[in-house]
Amino acid sequence: MSSSKADWRVVVPETVDDNQPLFFSPHEWSTIEAATARIMPTDHDPGAREAGVVRFIDRYLSGITYIYAAADGSGFLELAGKEAEAWRARIFDMRHTYRCGIRDLDASAAGRSGGLDFVSLSEPEQDAALEELSGANKPDPLSFETDTIAGAFQMGAFDEGLPFFQALLLHTRQGFYGDPVYGGNRDRVGWKVIGFPGPDSLADTISGAYSLRDSYLADYSWPELIPHLRTKEARS
């Protein structure tokens, strides 16, 4: 069997329906669950806790079983060859990043509470620990009135080499908004919060069953949109 990406087998992992940790210790699980709940908090709408973001991250760190869903969502790809080696090494490094990050969170918590761990802190205290870890204040709201300027950045957002806090932010977004097949975004709550229709399944994005065709304009005329088309020059 070739190790080509074209030939990677689709397998359904035994643990696919589990809700227990596959990688985290119970303490690590509850720490990450609490931290992600401060990153994407619960308000009148569900947040990271309800979406199962910790389950998404735990699966990601569990090995290379849950890296890529099969295109139609029927299982996961069994990585082989150089990609498998690269991913194994990347996950190994990312586990270390998380283990150290969780330790730092607990150390910061202990420092500010006289010995409690991060999970046991109040929410404002947890925010303070996250601020310390990030080296910046908790972000201000974005509004029409504030000024924002940014520099060019890359299109994809890969986690290669990211420090713990940045990785945690990125993974929280992915677990909240990614396709539910990866173990987060439970009942598509992330999509519901922001009004993204989202497909019922990945298979529907292949078959055409998921279509946004009706959200394009139906009633339009090019000469009305483009005055130049009404000139002599354009008609000739």
Next chain:
Amino acid sequence: MTNSDKTTPEHADVLIVGMGASGGTAAKVLSEAGYSVVGLERGPWLTPAKHFSGDEVKFVNRNYLWADPRIAPRTLRMSEDEVAERYPFSMVPFTVGGGTTHWAGWFPRPRESDFLQRSLHGDIPGASLVDWPFRYEHLEPYLTKVEWAFGCAGLAGADKYEPFRSAGYPTAPLPPTKFGKRFYDACNRLGINGFPIPQATISEPYRGRTPTNWTGFWNTYGDPTSTRSSTLTTFIPDAVATGNLELRPECYVREVMVGPDGRATGVLYTDADGRDVVQTANVVILCLGAIESARLMLQSTSSSFPDGIGNSSGQVGRNATFHEYVFAVGLFDEPLDGWVGNYISGGSFEFYETDESRGFINGGFIGASMTGQPGNWILPGRPAWGQSAKDADREFFGRAMKIGNTVHDLPVESNRVDLDPTVKDAWGLPVARITHRSHPNDVALSRWQVNKNAEILEAAGARKTIPVYINEGHSTGNSCHQHGTARMGTDPSKSVLNEWGQSHDVDNLFVLDGSGFPTATGVNPTLTIMANAWRCAEYIDEVYARGREAEIPREHRTSSSKVGTR
């Protein structure tokens, strides 16, 4: 994989390295002309309906298609006196179909001024401007050929500034999106000529293809259907159908081999099982993308070419140009469904040509585009966490659009690709090191154009705009457009290739990707790359392989061409 039992496969007429946009085009033209063609591609040969779907985590965040930076790293620095750091610069997918497997498909034609930068602007300090060795009118017939054979969507006559075109578009434009409509309305208010951006997609049934992908999972996602035009689903199957193309995926070419006479004999590659294989051919064509083609040439040293094959000029890798993609995002009160569409909608060439009063040369081809799916939707400067983060997503996802442009990157001799002295890839080979600092003209252009884009957003009703400029001359390679590392030109001491993409030094070596671009152009380059590959492949067939250089009028003849291969 075919041929896996052979370590010395049969000799071929033509060998093409890289089966992406340019390689797919050359393979089609030459296999249809009857040559035996071997195509070597380092990546896999995927099947759209089996491997692609609307999975944001997989395609945008976990690099299913983008090259893995642990396997194929690159390094980046701003100047020669810095140590380059690992950075995934311009990582176009390594896979059959190359970048066209997951691109947005902006498919604009270049403009006449793009070929005449030196004549128009003279000597711009710090830049190495030159004219192309041919002009728009020489490329025009091939632009039309590619548009019709590949399939695209557009509306002839709508772009007020377009130069002559010999035919219209094979399919109509896609319908406008909600944000596209906003763009047209704003343009009309401001007297700007908006028009549907020509796109490498079909909008109606065309040559056995049906547009069925209306999912919005478009730029950076593989398309499971035949809606988007990619060489994986068009030119490569055309070439395979002739029976003349043998395409071998998972074959990593590491050296172009040179005979005692200084001509190319073929290549050395490592196959999927780790075996080293030599493939010989009469003609060797490099189509690896401008970064990897330069790297392969520099890696291919021999007694004839101690500094890399075809590099007697010392110019291989130099004058590398990469468009930086800059834009402004507008936030609105009303829903714009920023996740709906095929990435782009209306665009304009209103600002493309030089206006001295702006204080820089050239200008931007702008386009309105989607902001994307929930996890990675484009909100620069977003609050990163906490209630503010959640509120920003809830309030503005779907109420945003962007207007962007790739920045016409002026060539600078010290902006280059060479071999990193320390960093190696998973095969132990030196990786491409990119040295690049944006010319001040690029920085000024980016600032002016992004501010203009923001103005248009305001006219469209944006309550807030967020500009994204080039960072202090620092490129990120975010457009994945690569050009200029093996310039075409008439003087062998100042350029690497002649006007036919043929090496001045090695008559049977051609480079047909963006490497040959003497200057970057200000448009998304792939239509130009493919049209040029078609044009040069036709030259290989009709002139070079038949030993007919002597029939070319003297003024079009190049210095070094030796006669014939078969």
